[in-house]
Amino acid sequence: MSNKVLESLIDMESSIWVFGYGSLTWKPNFIYKSKEIGYIHGYQRRFWQGNITHRGTVNKPGRVATLIRSEKDDVWGVAYEIAGRNHILKALSYLNKRESKLGGYNTVVENFFARNKETRKVLVYTATTENEHYLGPCNMATMATEIMSANGEAGSNTEYVTRLAEYVRKHIPEEKDLHLFTLEKYILYLTQRRNVTHRVNDTVIPLTYDRLIGEIRT
Numbered sequence: 001m002s003n004k005v006l007e008s009l010i011d012m013e014s015s016i017w018v019f020g021y022g023s024l025t026w027k028p029n030f031i032y033k034s035k036e037i038g039y040i041h042g043y044q045r046r047f048w049q050g051n052i053t054h055r056g057t058v059n060k061p062g063r064v065a066t067l068i069r070s071e072k073d074d075v076w077g078v079a080y081e082i083a084g085r086n087h088i089l090k091a092l093s094y095l096n097k098r099e100s101k102l103g104g105y106n107t108v109v110e111n112f113f114a115r116n117k118e119t120r121k122v123l124v125y126t127a128t129t130e131n132e133h134y135l136g137p138c139n140m141a142t143m144a145t146e147i148m149s150a151n152g153e154a155g156s157n158t159e160y161v162t163r164l165a166e167y168v169r170k171h172i173p174e175e176k177d178l179h180l181f182t183l184e185k186y187i188l189y190l191t192q193r194r195n196v197t198h199r200v201n202d203t204v205i206p207l208t209y210d211r212l213i214g215e216i217r218t
């Protein structure tokens with residue numbers, strides 16, 4: 001987004017709204033005034049975007065969430081209100097680096113439908129199929145295996161998937177994203193077989209078989 005567009009956007013609006021559906025749901029890392037749970041229409045969440053910085057490396061790219069156009073689907077997430085010129089400039093500069101420069105995401109404006117039935121325009125960072133890090137469709141077992149072995153500057157790719165699944169399960173019960181929760185279950189199964197630990201709400205615990213079976217049954 002050019003600075004000229006950014007300046008004109010900020011001059012017109014006292015606040016802007018940014019929609020998160022991946023790590024932005026549980027780790028926005030910018031100052032916001034308020035947030036709302038809701039959805040955008042016409043997309044599905046897919047772990048088809050490669051990542052060689054936050055959750056992967058050039059030799060072992062991680063997989064992070066992106067949005068794929070799908071007329072019949074909705075993606076639930078979190079819309080953040082960023083108010084005031086300084087906070088907007090700072091947040092968009094940060095997001096431009098985190099999402100666009102490092103992550104290969106573009107910005108689009110979509111209609112957001114809040115849980116409280118309000119609607120508003122939101123800025124969404126979505127990685128198009130043309131960007132250099134796009135990996136595209138892949139079967140769940142292969143994706144889970146790739147994710148299990150990928151680590152980046154922000155932490156493990158496993159943490160990225162499980163933190164997102166936990167956030168959605170806890171805060172957005174309307175979201176039934178089969179792709180996300182199936183991938184989580186594959187990762188939990190592989191974690192159990194490899195007897196490694198699993199992060200739950202900022203604590204690292206050994207993954208017990210009960211938790212694994214409990215997850216698969218939900």
Ligand SMILES: N[C@@H](CCC(=O)N[C@@H](CS)C(=O)NCC(=O)O)C(=O)O
Pocket residue numbers: 019020021022023024025027051054055064065066098099102103104105125126154160
């Ligand atoms: N744009 C999506 C996905 C954002 C995302 O997951 N970006 C990654 C890769 S560029 C990121 O910033 N990760 C930070 C982290 O993994 O801790 C969202 O709205 O949440």
